[in-house]
Each structure stands twice: as structure tokens, then as C-alpha cells.
Amino acid sequence: MSGTDHPNIQWRRVSMKYATLGVINFAISTLFFIAVAIGLSFIPGGGWWWLFGAIPALLFASQMIFVVIRTKAIGYALRQDDIVYRRGIWWSRMVAVPYGRLQLVDINRGPVERMLGLASLKMVTAAASTGLAIPGLPQAEADQLRDHLIRVAETRRAGL
Template sequence: MDTGTGPERAAPEWSGLPRGLLTVRRLLLVFWLGALALAAGVLLGVLAGPGWAAVALLPLALLGWGWVLLGRNWRSWRYAERADDLLISRGVLWREETVVPYGRMQLVEVTSGPLERRFGLASLQLHTAAAATDARIPGLEPREAERLRDRLTELGEARSAGL
């Protein structure tokens, strides 16, 4: 029986992000919180006494908590290419799903900073007519980022030419 809601869409085929992104984020966490713990321990130990140096354990506790949260956040990122749009989903407590129609894309760029290049990663940035629908996919493998850029640009040109 037809309910009048149109043809059912197949479930999108989701792709996750490479593990290298998680590695980079965890290395940054260890570097910054480790440096903070060391500096706090040394400074407080010298200036206020050895008992106060225990305050340096706080950044180490944050490091453990952050380690777990980064893993959960990394697992929450995913994207899917559909016939008319690109879906980007992320978030652990607050899920956010962005739908970017191909015909609305104005610019697709691939960026890679020094740390991303060192770990073989790149980010894809999508700019649309409305700034509110701009989207970003971080930590992709460079080949995948370039493939997506080329495909999205091609689909965007085809969709906007039909307007």
C-alpha cells in the first residue's frame, strides 16, 4: 500500500575517519597536559614545597579522561555520499548531522597542516552559499580527501548547471 511519502531511501553507506586522526589528537593531548603537569610539579615543588607538587596530578587525571573522550569523539565522526547530498555526522552527547546538497557547494578545499602531513592526513572543507551549511571532515587520508574533493566538485557543477 502506498502511503504517499515517496520511495523509501536506502540507508546511507557510512564511512568513518582513519585512526591516524585519533593518534594525532592523543599525541597533542599527551604533549600539552604532560608539559603542564611537569611545569606545575616543578614550579610548585620549588616555590611552595613538595606537598604542593601533588597538584600536578590534576593534569594527569585530565589526560586520562581526555584520552577516553577523544576515542569516543573519533568514533562518532562519519560521512556518507548520497545521490543528491553529502551527510556528515558527529557528536557523542549532542549528535549533529549536516546535510550538504551538491548543488549548493561553491568551494571544496583540501587542507593539511604540518602535523597532519606528518601523519598522512588531510581535512576537507566544504563552502556553500549559506555559511551555516559549511561543513568540514577532518583527518582523512590525502587520497580520499582528493577523491572526495574531485567527486563533490563534479557533482556540484552538474547540479548547479541544472538550476
């Protein structure tokens, strides 16, 4: 994301540790399929059975390269009346959630996210299609963003 995409928006990117989380997830899947390939290779007279594990392992391993690129494409921006979220390389998605529509702002952390000091910030609105989650935020940033969004949402709902 660069300033040329939307000149009036100052994008904030998620932590690059989020790429590490993605690599870990793909590595676990890859190791599973490698184990399957090794197990299938021991079948007597099995011939090419090991490919049923090797091909998915190669596919998952190749995805690890794109994790960093996808992580760099994730970002959010705080504007006057809403928060804008963007993700995606080939199929990009951009969502703007008006502050006054926020009903719940929640922080989620899985075990690996906790180890990496990351959190996902989830925003819920009355319309399910406009709710969103921003993954890969440093814990302190997620806490600050949650507090800011709650504060701003309360003033917008009150009409102040």
C-alpha cells in the same frame, strides 16, 4: 555508527590515524601541565601548589581514552543530492550539504596530519551554518572526495 542509525545511508568512517592525532594533541597538553606541576612542587613551603598542574594533567590524560570513541563516531555519506556528515557521541551533529550549494571544496593539512598521511576536507556554501569540515581523511580519499564533490556540484549548479 551503524547501519541501524539510518538504514538508507552507507557511512564512511574517517581514518583511525585521526585518533592518533587527537592523542598527540592531548599528550602535549598533558606534558605541559605535568611540567607546571613539577615546577610548582619546587616552591619552598608550597604545600599543595603542585595540584594546579596535576589536576589539569589528569583531566587531559583521561580525555585520551575518549579520543578513539569520538573518532569512531565521525563519518560521512554520499547520497543522491547531498553529502551527510555526522560526529559526536553524547551531543551528535548531523549536517546535510546539498551538492548544488557547494561553492568551495578545500583540503587542509597541518604538519602532524602530513606525517600521518591525513587531511581535512572543508566545504563552504553561501550559508555559513551549512559549511563543514571532515577531519581525519586519508590524503588519497580526501583528494578523490574533493574531485567528486566539485564534479557533482558543477553539474547541479548548471542544472544538468
